[in-house]
Amino acid sequence: MSMTTLVDVSLSDGQTAVWGGAGSTAMLLGTMNSLGHARLAAIEVLSPAVIAQCVSREENPLQRVAALREHANATPLRATVNLLATHGYIDVLSGEALNTWLRMLARHGISEVVLIDPQLDFQRLDSAVQMALANGLSVIAALPYVDDDEHSDAHYSAAAARLVQSGAQRIMLRDEAGLLHVDRLPGLLSALRDGLDGTPLDLHTRCHTGLGPQVALEAIRLGIERLDAALPCVANGASTPALPLLVRSAALLELPLQAPDPDRIKAAEAQFAAVADQQGFPESQPWAFGLAPYEHQLPGEIAADAMQVLRLRGRLADLFGFSRECTRIRQELGNPPMLPPFAQAIARQALEHLDAEPRYATLQPALRRWLQGCYGPIDTSLTSLQQRIGAVATPCRPINLSTDDALAALICGCPALPPFQKLEYEIRTPEQALTQGLLQRWPGYTVLSVTGPGLSIHLEHSKG
Template sequence: MNMTTLVDVSLTDGQTSAWNGAADTAMLLGTMNSLGHARLAAIEVLSPAVIAQCIKRDENPLQRVDAMRERANGTPLRATVNLLPAHGYLDVLAGETLDTWLRLLAKSGISEVVLIDPLLDLSRLGDAVQKAQANGLTTIAALPYVDDHEHPNAWFAACAERLAQTGAQRIMLRDEAGLLHVDRLPDLLSALRSGVNGKPLDLHTRCHTGLGPQVALEAIRLGVDRLDAALPAVANGASVPSMPLLIRSAPLLELPLQSPDQDRLKEAQTQLAAVADQEGFAESVPWAFDLSPYEHQLPGEIAAQTLHALRERGRLADLFEFSHECTRIRQELGNPPMLQPFASAIARQALEHLDGTPRFATLQPALRRWLQGCYGPIDTSLISVQQRIGAVANPDRPIHRPASDEVLAARICGCPALPPVQKLHYEMRTPEQALTHGLLQRWPDYTVLSVTGPGLSIHLEHSKG
C-alpha cells in the first residue's frame, strides 16, 4: 500500500480560518524556516484569500512567495488558483491573463498549483492545466465535494475521470465545508480511484463538524496519496486537521503515513504559537459536532467569519435560521456552488436578510454578476430581480491587455497596483519588552504609568510643558 504524505497549509487556509488572515508575511518567516526542513510533501504559501489579505495590508503577494522560497530548503511550494476570482476586477481568470499569472507564480518559486473552477467547466480547466504545465508547474485539479442526493458516487467518479482527461497530474477531492464523514468515504474514494486512471488522489477536508481528524485518518487507511494538514496553532475548527495529531495517531492504528521530521514541526509550532501569543491571536480549538454545516455548506474561513458575525449580533442561537436562509438563497439563484466567489456573497446576503433587510432589496456583487449571466446560463426563480439589474451584453468579451505584467498581476490580485516590495522584519519580544510595549501604547491616556516587580521597574511620566 502507498504511504500517504502530508502537505502543510498552515500559512494559507490554517491562519485564514483560525486568525482571519491576521498573520503578515514577516510573522510567518520563522515558522517557514522550520517547515522547510520538515520533509513535507509540499507547503502551500498562496491562495486567493491570502492574496486579498496581503493587498489589504499593502503587502506584495509575489514578494511573499519569494520570501517563502528562500526558506523552503527545496520543499515544493504550492499555490491555489481559483479561475473565478472573488474581487470583481475579473469575472474569469483565463487566456493570456491566466498564462501571465501562472508564469509569475513559477518565476517567484511556486512549483505546484491547485486549479479550482467552482462550476467545473472542463474546457476552462483543461486550458488552465495546459497553461500551468507549459510554465513548468505540477497541476492538481480540484473536485469540490458536495453533500446531497444529486451527487452520488457515480457522479464523482465521472467528474474525476473528466478531470484526469484534462491532463492534470493529480486530482484533489476538496471538502472545504468539512462535510465528509467516515461512512461515505470508502465507497467515494473507491469511485474516485476508478475514475482517475491511476493518477494520485489527494484530499483536503475541514473540521467544521468535528469529524475532520477522523475522516483524515480513515483516508490514510484507504490509501489516499496526499493529505492537507496544519500546525496545531491554526488547525481544527474551520481549519484542516492537526498534523501532529495525525502523526501520533497513525502508528497507533498501523496506518501507512510517511511522517515528516517531528522535531522541525515542533519548532514550527513553537514559533507560530509564540507569534499568536505576542499578537493576541485566538487559540485554535476544535468545534463541537454540529449539523448546521450540512445545511449552509460554507467553506472554512467563511463559516468562521459568519459565526463571529452572529456572535457580534447576539444571534448565535439563530445559526440554523441563517443556514436555512443560505439554502433558500442558493435555490432561488439556481444553485451556484458554495465556493468562492459565491459562498461569501451568499453568506453576506443571508445575514442581511436575517437582520431584517427586505429580501434582495440590495444584492451582493458576485450574486449580481451571477444573475447577469457573467459565469454562464442559469435557471433562477428570481426573474424580477434579474429584470431589475439587467443583463450584461457581452460577458465573454476579452479584457484589454495591460502594458506590463505588473499591471496585469495587480488586476488579477484585485487592486490598481501591486504594493511595493518592502523590508520583511518581525521581532519576538521578551516578556519585559512586551510589557513595555503595551505600556507605551497605553501611556498617552495616562499622566503616570508605573510597574514594579522582582528585578523590574518601569516608570512612564509625561514631562511638564
C-alpha cells in the same frame, strides 16, 4: 500500500480560518524556517483569500511567495488558483491573464498549483491545466465535494476520469465545507480510483462538524496519497485537522503515514503560537459536532466569519435559520456552487435577510454578476429580479494591459501591486514586551517602576 504524505496549509487556509488572515508575511518567516526543514510533501503559501489579505495590508502577494521561498529549504511551495475571481475586476480568469499569472507564480517560487473551477467547467480546466504545465508547474486539479443526492459516487468517478484527461498530474477531492464522514469515504474513494486510472489522489477537508480528524485518519487507512493539515494553533474548527494529532494517531493505529520531522514541527508550532500570543490572535478551538454545515455548506473561513457575525449580534441561536436561508437563496439563484466567489455572497445575503430586510432589496455583487450571466447560462426562479438588473452583453471582457505587473494587479483586485517592503518581525519575551511598553509610556511620567519575582525595572528622568 503506499505511504500518505502531508501538505501544510497553516500559512494559507489555517491562518485565514482561525486568525481572519491577519498573519503578515514578516510574521510567517520564522515558522517557514522550521516547516521548510520538516520533510513535508509541500507547503501552501498562497490562495485567493491570502492575496486579498495581502492587498488589504498593502503587501505584495508575490513578495510573500518570494520571501517564503527563501526560507523553504527547497520544499515545494503550493498556491491555489480559483478560475472564478472574487473581486469583480475579472469574472473568469482565463486566456492570457491566467497564463501571465501562472508564469509570475512560477517565477517567484511556486512549484505546484491547485486549479479550482467552482462550476467544474472542464473546457476551462483543460486550458488552465495546459497553461500551468507549460509554465513548469505541477498541476493538481480540484474536484469540489458536494453533499447532495445529485453528486453520487458515479458522478465523482466520471468527473475524476475527465480531470485526468485534462492532463492534471494529481486530483484533489476538496471538501472545503467539512461535510465528509467516514461512512461515505470508502465507497467514494473507491469510485474515484476507478476513474483516476493510477493518478494520485489528494484530500483537503475541514473540521466544521468535528469529524475532520476522523475522516483524515480513515483516508490514510484507505490509502490517500496526500493530505492537507495545519499546525495546532491554526487547525480544527473551520480549518483543517491538526498535523501533530494526525501523526500521533496514525502511529497509534499503525497507519501508513510518512511523518515529518517531529522536532521541526514542534519548533514551527512554538514559533507560530508565539506570533499569535504577541499579536493577540484568537486561539484555535475545535467546533462541537453540529448539522448546520450540512445545511449551509459554506467553506471554512466563510462559515467562521458568518458565525462570528451572529455571535457579535447575540444571535448565534439563529444559526439554523441562517443556514436554511443560505439554502433557500442558493436554490432560488439556480444552485451556484458553494465556493468563492458565490459562497461568501450567499452568506452575506442571508445575513441581510435574517435582519428582516426585504428579500433582495439589495443584492451582493457576485450574485448580481451570476444573475446577469457573467459565469454562463443559469436557470433561476428569480426571473423578475433578473429582469430588473438586466443582462450583461459581453460578460467576458477583453483584457489589454501593457505589462505583466499591471495584469497581475488586475488579477489581485487592486489598481497596482504594492512595492516590495523590508520584512522584519521580532518575537519578544514577556519581559521585553513589558519593557517596550514601559518605554513607550515613560515620557508621560517622572518615574516608572515595576518589580516582581526575578524582575525589577526602574525608569526615571534624569535631573537637569
